[in-house]
Amino acid sequence: MPFVFSSRKRKTENQKQPWTLALLIFLLAASCGPVSGPIVVYCSPDSPRMRRAIEGLEARLGQGKLEVLCVPELGPKSEEELRRLRERRPRLLVVLGTPALMRVGPVEKRTPVVFALVANPYFTTAAYLPQQPEIHQENITGIFSPPPVKPALQQGTALLGPRTWGLLFDPNDGVAVEIKDRFLKEAPGLKIKPVVAAGTDAAGDRRGLEQLRAQGARVIYLPPAPSAARYAPLLLDWGKNQKVMVVSGHPEFHQGALLWVSLDYRKLGEEAGALARRVLKGEAPAKIPLAEKAPLKVQVDEGLLRKWSGYPPGQ
Secondary structure, three states: OOOOOOHHHHHHHHHHHHHHHHHHHHHHHHHOOOOOOOEEEEEOOOOHHHHHHHHHHHHHHOOOOOEEEEOOOOOHHHHHHHHHHHHOOOOEEEEEOHHHHHHHHHHOOOOOEEEEEEOOHHHOOOEOOOOOOOOEOOOEEEEEOOOOHHHHHHHHHHHHOOOEEEEEEOOOOHHHHHHHHHHHHHOHHHOOEEEEEEOOOHHHHHHHHHHHHHOOOOEEEEOOOOOHHHHHHHHHHHHHOOOOEEEEOOOOOOOOOOEEEEEOHHHHHHHHHHHHHHHHOOOOHHHOOOEEOOOEEEEEOHHHHHHHHHOOOOO
């Protein structure tokens, strides 16, 4: 005799299916990552520019004061802090700074991540090919902002005319080396003759700056590199005393510069906040291409410009 289901039994089993389906959906959602929890800013290193970016982020995100974890660039403390943070399973990680992204990218594969204040994301494991910004780690998207070397040269040439420009760099500072390469590449197209010198400590920095002047540099570019903070006070003092014209690209050092062309870190924070809102509303990071954004702050010291007016552009 064939085995036949009774209609009563079939009805009972059908009634159970919605509950089974609901349980399956819940388990799948739980396995896909956090849907609740805090929004945390993980950043490195701490600096005035970082704090300005966080102010812009909070203003655009509209969540009030955010929890901020700013760690040193190197050392076991930063790794331990990140491990504890990941155990809390935040709803969203906003990662600010290249050192922070280099830590987060290789280990965090589930929590949504939005990054900013990163010059080049393509060696952090978060992104792969500059030619394909739409392809990147699936849980990560963000904004990258190369140092504004070309805008500084363009603005400087418009203000001062073609001249010989100098740049001091520390060969042990990767950011400084990258900026030096950009400087040498972009300058000739703007009718600037570039000269460079190296320094690795305070004494070497002074020798390097003197070498640039001896090579005919009437303008010295202060780059937005960590090592530039070491010699910035000396160079800007030269600028105040008209030993040399200074064009600063450094966000924290510009008093004494004839021209200041820097990234606007408050606006970069606002851009990151706008992107974070999109992710919080449900957009998948994997479907948001990386975006290059470089809002600028440009300022001319009119007093210094008047003092230098005896040196006509082009001479």
